[in-house]
Every structure is written in C-alpha cells, then in structure tokens.
Amino acid sequence: MAFSRIRNSIYNCKQATLLVLKKKEQRLSIAERASLFIHLLFCDPCKRFVKQSDFIDHSLHHCDEMLHDQPVHSLSEETRKKIQQELDSAN
Amino acid sequence: MSNTLQPADWIGLYGDYLYSLALLKTGNKELAEDLVQDTFLSAFKAREGFKGNSSEKTWLATILKNKIVDHYRKKDVLKNTGDYLADTEESFHTSFFTTGDQAGHWSPATAPKEWDTGNADNPVNKREFYQILQYCIQKMPPKLVPVFLARFVDQENADEICKEFNISSSNYWVIIHRAKLLMRSCLEKNWFSA
Incomplete structure (x- = not known):
C-alpha cells in the first residue's frame, strides 16, 4: 500500500508539480521529499517546470517595481483631469 | 525617502x-x-x-x-469554489495530463519545453512581457485569479488567503496548482515560442 502510493507519486507528473509548489510554502513529509527527489532525477519536463515556475514567481514578484519604473499603461488625459477634479473637490 | x-x-x-x-x-x-x-x-x-x-x-x-x-x-467570485473545482477536475486533468493506466504524465502537447530566459534578453525587464502576463491572467478562469494574484503578486501566505476568500486549504492548493500550470503554458505559447 505504502509502496504503491510512493511508486504512484514517483511516476506521476501531476503530483510532482503540486509538490514542487507546496515545497515553496511548507515543509514536505519525508515520503514526499523522497518521491519528488527521485521523480526530478528522471523527469526532464518536470525539471523544466521547476525552473519555469521559479521564473514566473520572480517576474510576478518584481512586477510592482517594474510597473512603477516603466508603467505598461497610461491614464488618459481625460481621466487624469477627472480624478484631479475629484481630489480638488474633496479638499 | x-x-x-x-x-x-x-x-x-x-x-x-x-x-x-x-x-x-x-x-x-x-x-x-x-x-x-x-x-x-x-x-x-x-x-x-x-x-x-x-x-x-x-x-x-x-x-x-x-x-x-x-x-x-x-462580486463573490469564489462562491461555490469547491463545486466548481470538482466539476472541472476532469477537463483540467485531460488538458494537461495523460489518463488511463499511466495516468498523470504530461501530455506530449503540454509538457514544458525549454525556455530561453538568457540574461541579455531577460523578459523581466521588458514592458511587452508584462502585457503578456496581463493577457495570461485575463485568460485564466475567473475563480482562479484572486488567489493567484494574492499569492504571486501580493506575496500573501496561504493562511491569509484562505481567510480572505473563505476557502479551504485543499481548494487553495488546487487553485494554485491549476493557475500555475495555466500561466506556465500561456507564457510558453505566447512569449517563449512566439
């Protein structure tokens, strides 16, 4: 039972990718760590998933900074004026 | 400052x-x-x-x-999230993973491919890349979006997010897992192989 459960998770990419994400936030059990370790030894797509998931985390983590330094969108002149008027009348 | x-x-x-x-x-x-x-x-x-x-x-x-x-x-976006996740589990599974005897492997079409994230051309510094990120967030099922943003843009932890949106920890993990797989494949399709 335990063996088939471990074997199932070792060969299962769906399970492995979930464990990759869980590992970022919590401590995995010994069985989970072992099965993930072995899975990643043999599974190239999941190895790429680990790297790409980190890359996504990194870019989303930095998007606040990025959008401050180089905003992707601009408020229209009209909207700026409207907001300024609202602020002035709140004063 | x-x-x-x-x-x-x-x-x-x-x-x-x-x-x-x-x-x-x-x-x-x-x-x-x-x-x-x-x-x-x-x-x-x-x-x-x-x-x-x-x-x-x-x-x-x-x-x-x-x-x-x-x-x-x-807007109560996360209303009946448990039912929604259960109802869509099968279609989610089959769009990414194999079924049958050898269930749970990547389907050939969705298995992660190599990405070129070389330093000289690092997308993290490019405005266009954030437009694609925005597009991929918009393409996500609406029930996944608030949790995805809270976790990866606002850097909140699981306990805070579960409380904020009144969801169970197991639903939290299903949402994070699906949202990450969808975001990954959307970026691959629209940025790394575009």
Whole structure:
C-alpha cells in the first residue's frame, strides 16, 4: 500500500508539480521529499517546470517595481483631469 | 525617502503605476480607472492616518490592493469554489495530463519545453512581457485569479488567503496548482515560442 502510493507519486507528473509548489510554502513529509527527489532525477519536463515556475514567481514578484519604473499603461488625459477634479473637490 | 504625503503630486507620480497594476489584476480599463480614482480619494480622506511607516507609493499600492480584494469579494467570485473545482477536475486533468493506466504524465502537447530566459534578453525587464502576463491572467478562469494574484503578486501566505476568500486549504492548493500550470503554458505559447 505504502509502496504503491510512493511508486504512484514517483511516476506521476501531476503530483510532482503540486509538490514542487507546496515545497515553496511548507515543509514536505519525508515520503514526499523522497518521491519528488527521485521523480526530478528522471523527469526532464518536470525539471523544466521547476525552473519555469521559479521564473514566473520572480517576474510576478518584481512586477510592482517594474510597473512603477516603466508603467505598461497610461491614464488618459481625460481621466487624469477627472480624478484631479475629484481630489480638488474633496479638499 | 521622505515619508510625508504630497497629494498634489499623486496623479503625476503614481497614476500610471497604479493604473498599470490595476489593469494587470483586473484586465478591465473602466474598472481599473475607477479603482485608481477610488484609491486616490480614499487615500486623500485617510491622509491624517498616514504614519510614515512605509513610503507613499507602498501606502497607495496597499489601498489599491485592498480595493481589488473588496471588488472580488463583493462580486463573490469564489462562491461555490469547491463545486466548481470538482466539476472541472476532469477537463483540467485531460488538458494537461495523460489518463488511463499511466495516468498523470504530461501530455506530449503540454509538457514544458525549454525556455530561453538568457540574461541579455531577460523578459523581466521588458514592458511587452508584462502585457503578456496581463493577457495570461485575463485568460485564466475567473475563480482562479484572486488567489493567484494574492499569492504571486501580493506575496500573501496561504493562511491569509484562505481567510480572505473563505476557502479551504485543499481548494487553495488546487487553485494554485491549476493557475500555475495555466500561466506556465500561456507564457510558453505566447512569449517563449512566439
């Protein structure tokens, strides 16, 4: 039972990718760590998933900074004026 | 860094930043404009309460963040999330993974391919890349979006998010897993192989 459960998770990419994400936030059990370790030894797509998931985390983590330094969108002149008027009348 | 507020400069200094952030998170121009206006007005009314513990920019971004969370809660986006996740489990599984005897492997079409994230051309520094990120967030099923944003853009932890949106820890993990797989494959399709 335990063996088939471990074997199932070792060969299962769906399970492995979930464990990759869980590992970022919590401590995995010994069985989970072992099965993930072995899975990643043999599974190239999941190895790429680990790297790409980190890359996504990194870019989303930095998007606040990025959008401050180089905003992707601009408020229209009209909207700026409207907001300024609202602020002035709140004063 | 001066930690006093300069409301007269707000729109010039932070207007486009907050608008870009709001658009990234909601994908809707009118809504993003309203959220930015609400943020400035709330901030202006609450200016006496600003303690200077954070920068003006961070303070304004936090107000916007809370407005967006309120927006999702008011719309009750995460209503019946458990049922939704159960109903869509099979179609989610088959769009990424194999079924049958050898269930749970990547389907050939969706297995992660090599990405070129070389330093010289690092997408993290490119505006176009954030437009694609925004597009991929918009393409996500709406029930996954608030949790995805709270976790990966606002850097909240699982306990906070489960409380904020009233979801169980197991649903939290299903949402994070699906959202990450969808985001990954959307970026692969629209940025790395485009």
